[in-house]
Amino acid sequence: MDSNLQEQLQLLPVYFQGHLALTLVALFMGIVVSVPLGIIATQSAKAKQPLLSIISIIQTIPSVAILALVVAMLGGEIGFLPAIIALTLYSMLPIVRNTVTGLETVPAEVVEAAQGIGMSSSQILIKVRIPLAMPVIIAGIRTAAVWTVGLATLSTLVGATSFGNYIFTGLQTRNLVAVTVGSLASASLAVSLDWFIAGIQWLFENKTKGQPSQRYGQIKFAVIVATVAGVSLSAYALWPKPKADFIIGGKGFTEQYIMSGLLAAELESVGFTVDLRLGMGSSVAYEAVSDGSIDAYLEYSGTVWANVMGKSDNPGRTAVLEQVTDYIQAADGLVNIGSMGFKNLYGFAMTKARAAELGVTSIDDLVPIAGQLIGGGDLEFFGRPEWASVRDAYSIDFAEKLTFDTTLMYSAVSNGQVDVIAAYSTDGRLAAYDLIMLTDPRNALLPYDGFLIASTAAANNQKFISTLQALVGKVTDDTMREANKIVDVDGGTIAQAISYLRGVIHLEFIDAE
């Protein structure tokens, strides 16, 4: 079997448990909350419209935004809880709506008969209306189940394990095998869950007195087996595990996947157990280390400077790093263990051929000709403080500014559609597309030193600190670029990039001794 596929399939049991637990718990919560809400809506005309409107509005908020908002409302807590809250909110609409429709479409004559023989309104609800509305309510639960399985993949963004780990890692590291495995697994779970609920419904509808048919027995057996399996797997996934010594976090792009893997591998080599929380949003990672949900990850000085501290000036590489170190210590009790040695900053890049043709080596050289050039950037660059800072420091602007998905941006500069792009300094594709970085003599671009950020608690562990300190200064720009290139350009796996990095680090380490 293909080693990449084998690597992905080894992750399946853990991701499956995580995804199943998220889905079943969220769906259970959704049913427990939504069916009573649906009943309330049909009992009170005043409550009905506002209730249905609020639930519809929740549904229109983009799911990624709901996840981010729930994390913020929980004070930065990541993992299972925020994911469950968001998924429960999302499961509500189809269940509430179908409960209302189901109860309202019970034939009037049956309700009148129930009234006429002397049932109270609560008896009518429990003995007549709810049982008769059940097929419609269950149809709503089936819709919610399929939605929840799909949306649970997004839980990865807030640090809850799911099939989304496959999809996000795969998308960021251009590993289509991982994306495919994740999508198929998620689709299969959705279909199985749908069948399972349909099976329960069938059992209810075909309940007869006397001897049950053979088919009834078989379906009943299948439903019971599936229930026991689903509940015990979820319980196993949620059962408090012996906690790993440390939890390493990471954001959602190639360099981050490699670096978190490297930190984990180094810590495990000295005997610690380590858990990973990968693919987190940039601000989620910082919040998570602040409240101790994770112990360490690789952060960039410029990111903290601009996004956490809200600064827009650029006092220079050393000053930024010093002030960031002081700030995270004072504001959030976090420790800067040290810089890795590379910086991943935005920088202007051109093909070597085009640069030679125009005689350009620095941004200064662009100043007289920028008006005739086409510039390219990723989707956010021209809206970021970095661009404003370059524009003001050099008083330049391009004739045209185009934005691209990162992969397309590199091919655009390579085939001459744009003259210059805002690239990432450690990107492996610089080498692959034969690009050079222009120097920044006026220091307009913020420095993005990669440094190891750790919670105070973790930093108090001497062995932990010394293990990570041994990595400080060991990964140069070139080394990091090569590691990224293994994944982004050569189609290698994260594991291969990590072992490349470890080889370089330990070789140097031996040399230094």
Next chain:
Amino acid sequence: MIELTSIQKSFDDGHSFAVADTSFIVSKGEFLGLVGESGSGKTTTLKMINRLEEPSSGTIIVNGKNILDQNPESLRRNIGYVFQGIGLFPHHTVAENVAAVPQLLKWSKQEITKRCQETLELVGLPYAEFADRMPNELSGGQQQRVGVARALAANPEVVLMDEPFGALDPINRDMLQEEFKRIQAQLNLTVIMVTHDMTEALLMADRIAVMKDGQVLQIDTPAQLLLNPQHEYVKDLVETPKRRTDRLERLMQSANVGLS
């Protein structure tokens, strides 16, 4: 015994009256037909007796007690109720449907089973064959037999019926009418039956109240209504079945002539 005194019912705060100043007495064991076209107030009158509608003014006494002094649910559990929509619970078996009121009255399990057997046999549905069937497996006539059995299950003295045979085909309707009349006599039930079918009322009821625009125009025995109608409308109404019978008779005669 049922006694209505000066009953009025308005659905629009007194601007118009669905039932206006209606009084009548139905004695124990009597079968009263309540006849009129749609909108005459006959169904509203019926529904006020088991408090599915509340009268705007007036008093209703059932078995010596003012119905407004009773909890509506327990009142209804002691009054049988049969209506055109039948309204069997589609998710319950025939036996469970018949057991509905005894269950509400918290009878013991043995009592309920015994009574289900009795009432199903009474309406001509053998218990062994029908008890476990679902309503959608029955014909319309069988469904209404179950409806009647459900109404009689808790031994009510009073039974209210709202167009009970209206949805049945003519043969079943005829059969059920006769059987119900027999059951009513056998159990000495006090019955009020709403119908717009004068023939049905004439054949089944001991007395008939003719309603129009919320008023009772005349309340009398079938014979008195036929012989001595006191309104044009009543006269038209009772003569319709007579005219139809005459036409049928002439048809039969000409058929006989043709044959011989």
